């Protein structure tokens with residue numbers, strides 16, 4: 266329906282992108298500074314913000330959008346998603362069982378469905394970090410880029426690179442290396458380099474490693490090889506790790522972001538701050554953990570993990586580690602969309618004592634830098650892509666107002682209006 270409306274609009278206007286859109290904006294938030302500019306006019310052309318200011322002349326023939334009562338923010342980002350994956354399908358089944366039930370094509374369709382939900386809820390950029398079948402997420406994004414579907418910008422990792430066995434353990438030998446549907450084994454610096462190159466060859470924007478899901482973990486040398494290879498190709502490295510020696514290796518190797526980090530100590534957090542390593546904290550709310558359980562044995566019990574997550578986020582914030590919002594949401598709760606579930610994480614951030622302005626920064630400015638898209642996205646400013654959302658009340662006072670996103674513009678196209 267939406268696509269059809271757009272097609273009609275294209276016919277009527279001749280060329281949609283030639284037209285200027287003028288947004289009358291009551292309150293424009295700059296999340297980098299935590300400030301608000303009042304009564305701005307934002308001119309959007311060819312998908313980008315052309316200019317912004319008080320009392321800007323609106324060109325004749327421009328489409329005017331009145332958001333004078335609203336609070337505008339750059340589109341939200343989630344630095345840790347798995348849009349092709351729904352983990353709980355009628356029970357706490359191990360991860361690998363999904364490979365038997367779901368094809369890559371079906372997984373790509375799930376990503377498109379989730380992408381549609383997310384962009385309408387205000388998430389205009391996501392970073393999808395693996396568990397996407399056989400590179401399904403890249404094809405899903407090709408569908409969005411072709412204009413067949415509405416969705417956020419997807420940055421993708423391809424297959425997860427990990428020591429032998431990926432995130433599985435003890436799959437019977439006669440089944441073969443079953444996990445390779447979603448993982449690449451890398452058990453030396455040379456294998457790591459090859460795995461990184463393989464993923465980049467198939468389109469990875471980021472390299473995703475899992476360091477520690479078995480008693481053995483990635484060495485500093487293996488991690489350094491990944492960082493070296495990825496950085497020379499202009500890609501950041503994101504590493505799943507909980508804590509201990511594995512996390513120490515990850516930090517020492519100078520990766521770009523550490524994902525989860527539930528068991529990080531204060532000295533480790535301090536070292537992350539020193540080295541400029543971002544924490545993508547995936548702060549699962551207790552209610553979600555109760556559904557996931559131990560996720561087939563790769564997570565601690567919910568009553569242990571939930572308080573640990575809050576404490577770790579609190580300490581990371583206090584120490585001054587750069588934080589990026591990442592949810593890792595892969596569950597379903599009846600009556601809630603995936604976006605609703607992602608907004609549930611805001612409650613954990615509030616419990617950890619992170620002020621609203623810093624939460625919004627972790628959902629815009631910080632991930633834009635981490636994802637290396639800050640020249641194009643993450644701010645409402647001339648030259649930036651027109652990824653703009655609006656809410657009816659000030660998120661710098663109450664971050665939960667982000668649940669009420671009622672206007673979304675993605676790359677200059679209106680996908681939701683109040």
Ligand SMILES: [Zn+2]
Nearest residue numbers: 345347394593
């Ligand atoms: Zn994840």
